[in-house]
Amino acid sequence: MEGVRFNSPFISGNERKYIDEVFESGHFSGNGPFTQRVQTWLEDFLDAPRVLLTHSCTAGLEMSAMLNGFGPGDEIIVPSFTFVTTASSMMRTGAKVVFCEVEPETMLIDINDVESKITDRTKAIVPVHYAGFSPDMEIISQVCKRHKITFIEDSAQGLGSSWNGRKLGTFAPLASISFHETKNIHSGLGGCLVVNDEGLIDEAEIIWERGTNRSAFFKGLVDKYSWQAVGSSFYPSELQSAFLLAQLESMESNLSQRMELWNEYERCFTSLEKSGVLRIIRPPSGCYHNAHMFAISLNSPEEADKTRIRLNENGIQAVIHYVPLHTSPMGIKMGYSPEDLPKTNLAAQCLLRLPLHLDMSINDIQRIASLF
Numbered sequence: 001m002e003g004v005r006f007n008s009p010f011i012s013g014n015e016r017k018y019i020d021e022v023f024e025s026g027h028f029s030g031n032g033p034f035t036q037r038v039q040t041w042l043e044d045f046l047d048a049p050r051v052l053l054t055h056s057c058t059a060g061l062e063m064s065a066m067l068n069g070f071g072p073g074d075e076i077i078v079p080s081f082t083f084v085t086t087a088s089s090m091m092r093t094g095a096k097v098v099f100c101e102v103e104p105e106t107m108l109i110d111i112n113d114v115e116s117k118i119t120d121r122t123k124a125i126v127p128v129h130y131a132g133f134s135p136d137m138e139i140i141s142q143v144c145k146r147h148k149i150t151f152i153e154d155s156a157q158g159l160g161s162s163w164n165g166r167k168l169g170t171f172a173p174l175a176s177i178s179f180h181e182t183k184n185i186h187s188g189l190g191g192c193l194v195v196n197d198e199g200l201i202d203e204a205e206i207i208w209e210r211g212t213n214r215s216a217f218f219k220g221l222v223d224k225y226s227w228q229a230v231g232s233s234f235y236p237s238e239l240q241s242a243f244l245l246a247q248l249e250s251m252e253s254n255l256s257q258r259m260e261l262w263n264e265y266e267r268c269f270t271s272l273e274k275s276g277v278l279r280i281i282r283p284p285s286g287c288y289h290n291a292h293m294f295a296i297s298l299n300s301p302e303e304a305d306k307t308r309i310r311l312n313e314n315g316i317q318a319v320i321h322y323v324p325l326h327t328s329p330m331g332i333k334m335g336y337s338p339e340d341l342p343k344t345n346l347a348a349q350c351l352l353r354l355p356l357h358l359d360m361s362i363n364d365i366q367r368i369a370s371l372f
Ligand SMILES: Cc1ncc(COP(=O)(O)O)c(C=O)c1O
Pocket: 055, 056, 057, 058, 059, 082, 083, 085, 086, 128, 129, 154, 156, 157, 177, 178, 179, 180, 190, 191
């Protein structure tokens, strides 16, 4: 019986055609015609004032931390259940990361736990749009306003999702999206910074352009460009941008096919859920999601391990997700012990992700469900 891979990177079909156009233009480096076309595409799609393509979501998070001016003595609250760089991008400024719990039902940030961890050193919260789901963005905004702090959206997985009709990545002053090949839409590696606060656009462009005002020079605003601030080399090459444009132009059909697969999983697994075998990780109300991931929670870590091994033995690449950061060797070095965030610890160990990509079929999903 044929196996089912966990992921298979999406290919739209037009990537090579656009890459050929890069060869024809002779502009390979970056911030060229394809980068600008993709940025405009994303600005229109998100209805955001400025989008800057980056070489990764990590780069967008690092830029966000720099633009907020975080530094030693500042505290940033980050869910422990997330990718490493949600935390490390904040720490590179010298700021301290304070880990908080996630809600086991959604694996999204637990806002009550966040509030209990806010001190007079807290500068920001970083909600993560896990699985393309969104926590209640209204509550997050209110908490930030009340405590006079900001928030940064880690929307690595969130492109195409929305909360109460507004696209994820447009709520915070700054948000970052990933185009890594594991995401619905990708460029091998890649990402973007969404600048929703217009007051940050000029500074963001300087940081993005290696610390120079080269972007202003290209717009004809200055007659020569020079070093303005500490920045870095944050943008991708035109080859990646060309690849990404082809992907974005197929996003609508990509998301609707993914949603068909997600809905079939939900249909097949609802009876298992009713009989108490597992729980489906579903989006909270108000959230329209992009079918990035189908994840389930088993009743115990042992059940999750047994189920994963059984599926793997049958050729189904079911996988765990993040090891909570507070339990990692780095988290221990930071002074945490696993018991500090017990809810997150248990929820992460019970979680299992199932294959979801466009090279699989509805029949594959029915076969996976039959193995439970
Ligand atoms: C929640 C989250 N944040 C950040 C990242 C980092 O994205 P990138 O690999 O594009 O830097 C990822 C990557 O998977 C992620 O899942």
